Structure formats: C-alpha cells, structure tokens
Amino acid sequence: MDTKTSEAKGKPTADVAEKTRGRAPAAGGDAAKPRKRGSATEQVSLFERVPADKRLAWPDIGAILGGVVSSLSKVMGGGIVAFYAGCQMGGVTVAITFVLSFFLTLLVGKICYREGLPNNVVSRFYVFGRRGSAAGSLIWIFCLVGVLAVGTVQLGNAILFAFGWEGEAVRWALFIGISCVWVAMALFGTKVIARMNAVFVVALFCVMGYVIYLIAADGQLVDAATHGILIPGVEPLEGFAYSVNYAIMTSGLMALFAADFTRFARKERDIAPIAATGSVFAIITYLCGALIVYYGFDKSVEYFSAQGMGATLAANAAVTNPGVSLVLAAGGVGLAVICLSQMKVETSNSIGGANAVSNLVNCLTGRKLPWWAAVVAANAIGLAFILGNILDQVNAFMSYGSILTSSWCVLLITDYYLVRGKMGIGVQGIDLDAPEHEVNWRGVGTIAVVGLIGSVLYATGAVAVPFLVVAPLTVAAYVAVSWLLRDKVRAGEIG
DSSP, rough: OOOOBBTTTTOOOTTTGGSTTTTTOOOOOOOOOSSSOOOGGGOTTTTTTOOOOOBBBBBHHHHHHHHHSSHHHHHHHHHHHHHHHHHHHHHHHHEEEEEEHHHHHHHHHHHHHHHTTOHHHHHIIIIOOEEEEEHHHHIIIIIHHHHHHHHHHHHHHHHHHHTTOOOOOHHHHHHHHHHEEEHHHHHOOHHHHHHHHHHHHHHHHHHHHHHHHHHHHHTTTHHHHHOOOSSTOOOOOHHHHHHHHHHHHHHHHHHHHHHHHTTBSSSSSGGHHHHHHHHHHHHHHEEEEEHHHHHHHHHHHHHHHHTTOOOEEEEEEEHOOHHHHHHHHHHHHHHHHHHHHHHHHHHHHHHHHHHHHHHHHHHHHOOOOOOHHHHHHHHHHHHHHHTTTTTTTTTHHHHHHHHHHHHHHHHHHIIIIIIIIISOOOOOOOOOSSSOSSSOHHHHHHHHHHHHHHHHHTTTTSSSSSSHHHHHHHHHHHHHHHHHHHHHEEEEEEE
C-alpha cells in the first residue's frame, strides 16, 4: 500500500511521524506525552491504548483509507488487472480484491480495536516477539520501500515525458532529486502534507474523472471496458495469475494499514463499514486506472518503443506508467496534480520505511538510529530498488509481496482467533507492563518457512498464485507447532 504505520511499518498519517522521530519503539512506558494541539491520531503514541476522547467516527477513518488509494501505483493496478487479465477476467480479480481486502481488514482490524494498539505492536506481542519483530520490519522494508521506489519511477517518467527530457544521466538525476524531496518532506513537511491531504485526493480524482470523460466523448468507453488481454505474448491464465497476485498484495497491505486506524473506532461494529469503505475505494481506483491506462496506451507504447523497448516491454511500461496517460490527457495541470498526489503518498511511505529501518536496527543492535538517518536510509534503499529496475520487475515484486503480506495477516488472524481463542494456547489481551519474549519462534519460524516455500514454488513456476499455498500452510504450520508446544506456551515459558 502506499502509507503505513510504525515499528514494522510507519505512522498512521504523515502527522504522526512527529511522535517518534529519533527513537525506535520500545515496549511499555514509551508513550509520549500528548500534544496540546493536533489531530486525535497525532496525540496517541504507539504504546498507548486509545483513550475514549480520541475515538473517531467510522466515516473519518474510512476517508483516511480512501485517501490511501489516490496514488499512481494504485492507478497502475487497474491497468495491470485489465490489460493482463482482460476486462472479463479482470472483473473476477476485482471481486477477489474486494472480498479479500474486506475480510482481512475486518479480522485484523478487530484485533487492533480490541487491543487499542496498532498492528505492528499487536504483532510484536503476539506473533513476533521483541527481537523477532525484525521479521516484520524486513517485510515492511521490502513492501513499503518497494512501493516508494515504484512511485518515484512513475512520477519521474511522467515528468520526463512531459518535458521531453532524455538520457540516462538526466533520468537518474531526476530520480535522485525526487528522492531528496521525499526526504525533505518526511523531515520537515509532514504537517503541511497532512493538512492538504483532502485537496490532493479530490484533485487526483477530478483529473481521473476528466480522462474518463474524454474516453466517453471519443466513443471509446465500451471498448475501454470490454477489451481482452492487450499485452503481447501473455496467456490468459498467466495474465489472470499476475492480476490476482497484485490484488492479494494490495489487500494485505490495506489490512495491515487499516488496522492502525481501526483502533481509533468508537465501536467494534464500526470496523465493518471501515473495511467496506477502504475496499470500495480500492475498486473505484482500479476501475479508473483501467480506463486511464486505456486512454493513453497507444501513445505511451510509442513513447517507450522510441526508447528502444520491444513490443512487450513497451506495452508493460505503458501499463505501469499511468502518469504518462494523465499528462497526455490534462497536460501541465495533470502533471501538477500527479506531483501533489505523489508527494502526499510518498512522504508517508518514506516515514513508514524509515520507521521500519529504525525498528530493524533497534531490534538487531539495541541502538536507536537518528530519525534523519532512518529517512535517508529508507530512500537510499528505494534508489537501490530503482537501480534493480523494480518497475520492469513489478510482476515478481507484487507476487513475492503477496506472499509476505498475506502470510503476516493470516498468521496474526490464526494466532488470535484460533490458537489463543478456540484452542486456548496463550492468552488474548496484551499486558504492556509484562516482560516481553525476545523472539516468538513459533511465529517467526512459521512466516520464514512458509515464505520460503511459497517463494520457491512461485520462482520455479510450480504455483502461479502463491497465496493458494501460503494461506493454508501458514494456518496448518502455526496450529501444529502451537499444539505441540502448548504446555510451554500456557506456562509462559515461550512466546
């Protein structure tokens, strides 16, 4: 997803990053003093349960989730689903996205609501352990910083297209310059970004609506909504698997992200409409993205073909760079809106990546990484992703990301509802003052082994959609290990 929370993730909003700058999370007693002014979420630290006066109505939380999807990477998702799977099978993918996103968000969100704590803290106390939470940080560095890198390349390519700039040196100078902007905004501009969030979201959706109007005015709306696979050489099952893997990763990201806000809900029954709102906005952006990519596809292919790409690579680049289509449709206004929208999202991604880096260093060394160093490190890792041509490898990135995010969600759900709930192995309810286990080897071992198996099966081509193996294997492995070690778990000897 495009914004996250901390420890393994980032903060709920750009505002909240101010809370833990310069310090890594620590168990219990790390709650900072509430600010006298600011948003409700800004005044509640990671290790402080949400007080009654900081609770939010579900439409407010739903609006936050709606803003998360206003980014180029989410628009790209619609293009991937439609162009690789075709509109008909893409509709199946959209249905899968809604169902999976809704139920993962609902189940993980209820856990965080009941605990009054963000997902990263809940995961730390339940399935990872203090040092074991390094596993969550590594997952989040891969997923969130990867999305940061994808967004940077997409914005950079839109700017290059708009101004007609060429050359590898210019390209890299632009990417580095954009990354420096993300660093500066994460360090100094979070409040401005948070206050302008609603404006950026509305502006982007207005531009997307304008593109759809242009398609309808040209009499192409039916074709844009009914076409088949448009990527050369892609077989139906292959394209469908690609689109499903993207849907699974984004659904897992949505659940992990949303859980950091569901703790602010006023009632547990509010979690369902919150989950539904986030899922609906994701679908809307998918649909808009599919139409936007269609609008500029031919010209985008010509643009990337002129750079020496073959037919398949040029088509892939056209799908994964929706910013080019928005510039084609709205010119300078479209580019300005893209820049503002990406600034909102990527600032939050930088914050989330920085917190993941901080927690990783703290877990492994016990040292606290300065905030500025963590922000720079996160963006440096993003540049490394770009150096590895992440946008050209977006299929693999999304597929491996689906393994990591789905296994994390399924692991936490299994632990809370089944192992601790139905089976009574371990207790529900986090005591922040109790001593923490250093590593919960049941959880860390399960996610490591299952992740490795899923990755090998996907890499060898044995399984096209790793979730089909990862989800049931996570449940089976964690339940089996917990049952074998039930006496030690109940006695508190192990996490």
